Amino acid sequence: MKTPAILSMTTALTLCATVAMSANHPVTNELLSDEQVFTYRIGDEFASIDPQMSEDVDGGAIVRDIFEGLMNQDAEGNLVPGVATHFDANEDKTVYTFYLRDDAKWSDGTPVTAGDFEYSWKRFVDPATASPYSWFAEEMGLVNVSAIIAGDMEASELGVTALDDHTLEVRLETSMGHFPLMTTSEPTFPSPRWVVEEFGSSWTKPENIVSNGAYVLSEHVPQEKTVRVRNAMYWNNDATIIDRVEALVISDENAALTRYLAGELDRTEVPTGQFNSLSKQHPEEAISFPRSCAYYYFINMTDSAHPALLDQRVREALYLTINREVITNAILQGGEFEAYTFTPEAISNFVPPENPAAEMTQAERIERARALMAEAGYGPDNPIELDLLYNTSETHRKIAIAVSQMWKQALGVEIVLQNMEWKTFLEARSNQEFDIGRAGWCGPYNMASSFLDLMSSTHVYNDAGYANDEVDALLDAAKTTDDPSESFTRIEQVLAQDVPILPIYHYAGVYMMDESLQNWPVGNVEQKWYSRELYFTAE
């Protein structure tokens, strides 16, 4: 006769637990949902979730959840404390000192120390690690970094030292005002030395991994799903609301949309061209917000290109003739922004220069473009034929067709479309086997230099052979100035004159998102989001 008593007790306890779980949000006081499980789509299996190996966006989001670096970003992209509570710098900003909190712990209970960061940063640049992202350490400008990566110096010579368990000193080769922003990037996050050394490259497997973030990895089925659950050891675990996060790999975005509509996902990307109809059917769920990414064509200015492209007037004519409104409103339809500058306006402290082209009507632009072409000696009796190189994708194809038609109708320029598979495309691009090529770029941090650095004559990404001494000098100077925004505006002005690239549009993040999911950082243009900041309200 005991069983019923036990049963009723269990039932009572379960009831209590359920009641206790329905809580209100500590800040906003909204009623929270009982179930705090966030399921979202990723387009591809991530390459690695080893912080020092991580290189893709989807893997980065997981790394940010399960590890924590010195600093974090808030919903607007501003710096907020992470493992470090604060930092200071010497006068010329070449030495930074980070002060670490003393309650940060790894998921196995070991304290997180400055030594963990020193180890990880040295591991990051060590040629034996061969991290594909180690170029980022060179951008960070740490003392001796290039020599270490090239194998001319030991990793122990890197300009980072743990002064004690809670103080980390970083020495830079040149002054850099925005250095702390870089500590929000995943490769600077700590790795647990004892686990890495015990398990080698399989230390990130769920059964081995030890991490210091708000979540721990609990399950990983490659090409299917990755599950993370709360880390009870996390110093701020009490403030975490989402209990479990599942990332499902779904390559086909239409398949993902169907599964979202069937209620299997809380967030997915909107396929190109479907935003308008989806936002009519689901106005609360379809969202669009600016991203720090640019879509542009770049012009080959080396010897292998069509000679006409070396003429500034021809490049400017091509720049003017692209009807960006058609591309954003008729093709993409996801709230993207017409681009006349390389740097997106959403980037903080960026003031775009006055650009007459942006103010003109399309008819005026075409008129001016025709005049420029005639001046340069090209027209119906002396037509140009150019190759337009892009990688295989339905969206790239649509845009390339539209742009080539605009050029043909307005200027009589004949375009040969060259569609290539991704790796073949990269090869052709780096060998300068193109006249005009497609490119997309997302700034690795929220500053105009994360775009404009590409225009430096020495940048590895500068496949188009553009070189302007003034731009180079301004970029160098911008690294050490406190407020370089004027230099950035000036560089954009020079770019608008030289026209080495043809900006087309700036990206928008276009999502379908469950309406009860709150606090998605739409104001963070880099889209550095942290699951511990999100929560579901009761419906």
Place this chain on the structure above:
Amino acid sequence: MLTYILKRLFYAIPTLLILIVFSFVLMHSAPGGPFSSDRPLPPEVLANLEAKYHLTDPLWKQIGRYVYDVVFHFDFGPSFQYKDRTVNEIIAQGFPVTLTYGAISFAVAVIAGCALGMTAALNKNSVWDYLAVGISIGAQVLPNFVMAPILVLIFTLWLGWLPGGGWNGGQWQYLIMPVIALSTSFMASIARIMRSSLLEVMHSNFIRTARAKGIPARTILFRHALKPAMLPVISYLGPTFVVMITGSVVIDLYFTTGGIGQAFVNSALNRDYAVMMGITILIGTLTIFFNLLVDILYAWIDPKIKL
């Protein structure tokens, strides 16, 4: 018989070696490499990566090292793309998935296909024949990349009966749609081959003789007609089985089963040489093995064939 099998297995070794060398050379001659990316790596970073994966060695040396590791350590190397995993792990994770839904789809396709084909052949020019042929043509013209979204639309979005994708360790709910999508077109082919071959056999002299002797129709069909009628079907089934258990990209992509078909295509796109080689060898070995099996089955069914 035994010497034949041993001989065939012996021939498999040079065949596989040629396959390895051929794929290796083809793979490396494709433009781009595993580390070419949107943000080109600085030369010193690229040098470190290439050194780690021995890409700086001459090709013959790379092939030699590869064959040595495979033969003596059964080690297919680390993945170039997924830095935390080896090729052995990728295959060990993906192949059981593909094997499961592939083998079930194969069984479904063979049983349903043979049944349809037999129904059509035995009731030639009747309603049953037209119905069976109609079904098989319908299944044939609906490729799986059309079938998959339609199935998801009906069973997930409208009816809400089945999950729209995933694998979950192979629970039955997750298996139904991949199996339907994968098996239908194979079922249609089997049905057509079965129908025409059975029709031919039923019109042959020895069946006529059997009929004249007054043997019951059922005995004629199962004892005399079915065996020879199966021959063309079996020669189709060998390679088909390999195709089905080594995965379908469409099924893997659309239902995110995590199978090996998607891994194979991704490895080609990513120039993940190690994964590409590993799966090529797997498919090559299976193909050789099942071709041998088909030949043995042939000899067993048809006494005219001697091995």
